[in-house]
Amino acid sequence: xxxxxxxxxxxxxxxxxxxxxxxxxxxxxxxxxxxxxxxxxxxxxxxxxxxxxxxxxxxxxxxxxxxxxxxxxxxxxxxxxxxxxxxxxxxxxxxxxxxxxxxxxxxxxxxxxxxxxxxxxxxxxxxxxxxxxxxxxxxxxxxxxxxxxxxxx
Amino acid sequence: xxxxxxxxxxxxxxxxxxxxxxxxxxxxxxxxxxxxxxxxxxxxxxxxxxxxxxxxxxxxxxxxxxxxxxxxxxxxxxxxxxxxxx
Numbered sequence: 001x002x003x004x005x006x007x008x009x010x011x012x013x014x015x016x017x018x019x020x021x022x023x024x025x026x027x028x029x030x031x032x033x034x035x036x037x038x039x040x041x042x043x044x045x046x047x048x049x050x051x052x053x054x055x056x057x058x059x060x061x062x063x064x065x066x067x068x069x070x071x072x073x074x075x076x077x078x079x080x081x082x083x084x085x086x087x088x089x090x091x092x093x094x095x096x097x098x099x100x101x102x103x104x105x106x107x108x109x110x111x112x113x114x115x116x117x118x119x120x121x122x123x124x125x126x127x128x129x130x131x132x133x134x135x136x137x138x139x140x141x142x143x144x145x146x147x148x149x150x151x152x153x
Numbered sequence: 154x155x156x157x158x159x160x161x162x163x164x165x166x167x168x169x170x171x172x173x174x175x176x177x178x179x180x181x182x183x184x185x186x187x188x189x190x191x192x193x194x195x196x197x198x199x200x201x202x203x204x205x206x207x208x209x210x211x212x213x214x215x216x217x218x219x220x221x222x223x224x225x226x227x228x229x230x231x232x233x234x235x236x237x238x239x
Contacts, residue, residue: 006216
């Protein structure tokens with residue numbers, strides 16, 4: 001399919017490269033379909049271009065690259081129920097914010113990762129039930145710099 | 154807003170498949186038990202708002218596509234992210 005974008009022009013995307021979020025993202029329910037863009041020079045980062053919104057593209061990163069040993073803690077039952085129990089069955093991506101385009105201030109949302117079923121290409125944004133990971137983890141923070149575990153009662 | 158008064162062990166039903174039950178009341182804290190389909194997101198309100206805010210920020214990446222390669226260059230030159238074992 002052809003997608004119009006403001007950043008990359010008009011691009012041709014294979015159907016299997018499109019990921020669907022039936023419920024959209026939290027607070028952005030209209031963003032339901034994304035094309036994953038493979039770009040050179042981007043390392044662990046990827047653009048996820050919104051299919052229906054030319055001006056909207058999200059930056060994502062594999063959270064394991066940000067924090068050693070990153071885990072989807074506390075949602076193992078949900079993952080199994082969604083057939084996502086095995087790590088190989090899923091793609092996990094964390095959203096990156098770059099306020100003002102300044103890399104030094106970039107943050108990663110490790111608390112509410114996007115989890116995608118590789119087979120069906122369907123995804124959900126899942127909120128991890130404890131506070132081990134921050135919603136705005138600074139990219140320039142050193143490794144293992146997670147917040148102290150503050151379990152809510 | 155609909156306002157209902159419930160006692161401990163009582164609950165409410167929302168639609169056909171969501172149940173909320175008051176499990177315990179201690180001082181100013183109320184413990185709720187929620188049964189909902191796994192596909193229904195259930196969040197503490199302040200966390201939901203925070204994620205909503207963060208998602209909107211993430212959706213406002215500056216227009217030029219070079220943002221990503223700049224980010225990656227910074228990542229490598231500053232040694233961000235998980236470090237190799239010493």
